[in-house]
Amino acid sequence: MWPPLQNDCFLRACLRQPTEYTPLWLMRQAGRYLPEYKATRVKAGNSFMGLATNVEYATEVTLQPLDRFPLDAAILFSDILTVPDAMGLGLSFGAGEGPRFARPVRDEAAVAQLAVPDMDKLRYVFDAVTSIRRALITTDGEGRRVGRVPLIGFSGSPWTLACYMVEGAGSDDYRLVKTLLYSRPDLMHRILAVNAAAVTAYLNTQIEAGAQAVMIFDSWGGVLADGAFQRFSLDYTRRVVQGLQREKDGQRVPCIVFTKGGGPWLDEIASVGADVVGLDWTVNLGRARQLVGDRVALQGNLDPNVLFAPDEAVAREAVAVLDSFGRPQRPDGGWDGHVFNLGHGISQHTPPERVATLVEAVHSHSRALRSPV
């Protein structure tokens, strides 16, 4: 049904197969730093969820960065909070504010009512996945139908969703969710079990709809204490990974796990069964590769603030990240995998020209890294 990929470099890097260069995509690559994104958002009533719930607009903004920059993957335009919204918690985005839930989950009664949502309530997400995958089809130089780049689906991790569900909004200190965790671990485990089942179904339905890789954003795993992280975040991420459909149409569907601030637990994160581990910029890529590079590919890890510096500095820092990982070919002839990315979402204040500089620097230096020495 789906045509073959024109550029499958990203998928090969995820699976630790040979690549001619290091593929890159950027977290939040479809976003407010692009004027064309802002224009589409205005059409959608200047509302984030207006964009995310409209298949046409979600498709449009997903493709915008690919039309500007030769990125190696597309990522579904959506939000991690679609799942708790479908659970009935009442998501809204106030003007100039972050997300907010009308009905946060803070007591035994609210926890008892939680259930895996009917995936039909998330139909708009799956429809967007299929629509984007279709929109990525083009014709190559020889007139064949091809997919331009792979499409990544995603979800928040069970713990990260729980943070928002209990806090009801973003938080500085995660006081409410941690109070629940330490006071009533039984309730916390019940929320996480529901979330894990929901996230598994959500990602598998994205894969059915056309996602060629999936990423689990454990954005708030890094706020947990050692010990609590393993029990309340990683164990449930593992449950999701183990429940994922890993092959579709004869192709492996790589799974990426990214814990912001997860550096101290890299070894354990690399053992949950994902193909790729995302790293933030605090992690030394070379050391991470030594530790887990024979088990997983690594994704990351430029500080997005580098993109506020002049072009020379952007190129220099991109080269430093690539050099820290090193030549992906191992002395034994095998390959380790590196997918270049930022260590966090791109800032809305980023000048788009700097992204062009970054893409060029990553592609050209990584080709040079692979040339015979």
Place this chain on the structure above:
Amino acid sequence: MWPPLQNDCFLRACLRQPTEYTPLWLMRQAGRYLPEYKATRVKAGNSFMGLATNVEYATEVTLQPLDRFPLDAAILFSDILTVPDAMGLGLSFGAGEGPRFARPVRDEAAVAQLAVPDMDKLRYVFDAVTSIRRALITTDGEGRRVGRVPLIGFSGSPWTLACYMVEGAGSDDYRLVKTLLYSRPDLMHRILAVNAAAVTAYLNTQIEAGAQAVMIFDSWGGVLADGAFQRFSLDYTRRVVQGLQREKDGQRVPCIVFTKGGGPWLDEIASVGADVVGLDWTVNLGRARQLVGDRVALQGNLDPNVLFAPDEAVAREAVAVLDSFGRPQRPDGGWDGHVFNLGHGISQHTPPERVATLVEAVHSHSRALRSPV
């Protein structure tokens, strides 16, 4: 001049000497979670700097937690931003807001004007140190004058001060300071060199005034990328540590370095020459001890949010931290050092009774840990 200490358990743990139990103190132990602190603050015009700049009030609030709980150290009541304030940047605390500088340092001209401030402008801090040290003197059971517990002085690290100096206030993303760092590393290094000299003088003058240990808070070191952390934070922290007076009145003055989010760089942080390394709650204490426990004592690392849970949970989590470090006696007969603390400042919302539970749990379980097996 100063009488001997009644309780020097904290100093011995810092220096990896035998102790009968694990000493503890809490970052921000003199603070808004205590009703008596709020009462003093009202007397000081409900102003943080009103408290910090008044020797009498600063002394009063420093001693308040010691009168409630058998803590093993006092820490000077002050703020890390006193140093840039003395540089002339114009510190203010808006109502309900964080700190703000009227004249942030963002361009070449502002950087050129920076200089190590005259320590006389910080006289109120040194006077507070001496006043607190005096107020800590009591009479023991046999009528001898003794110091109740050691007094810790402190400063922000050169990098952490620079964050505030460039941003002009707290920040979510450190965009301005990182833009400067990546665009004009020469200016950043100049700011940091001035800060390092200022912090060194500031801490040495605190030691002269009576501080028996000093702590460097690298609160924002953890936001830097690997590589940038070493060059822009750790190198300047090292410069401070190496410039410190380490002995006073025949006593070693221990130096504690705490980088929030510094877990990935523990080995390097342990090599700057400090006696103690502070750890946040993401770090596994047992593993940290294996890695660096033969070089430094460790301080930390309970998640302050544990103090919102019931007493049983507080005690259980305190025991887990102590057990993670393990018996401080090594099989070879030597001792490793552990100072119990939170991994961050105590929250203003903490019920004070939970602190009593914590202190009791740490003291009693750590005595039990030392008993012959």
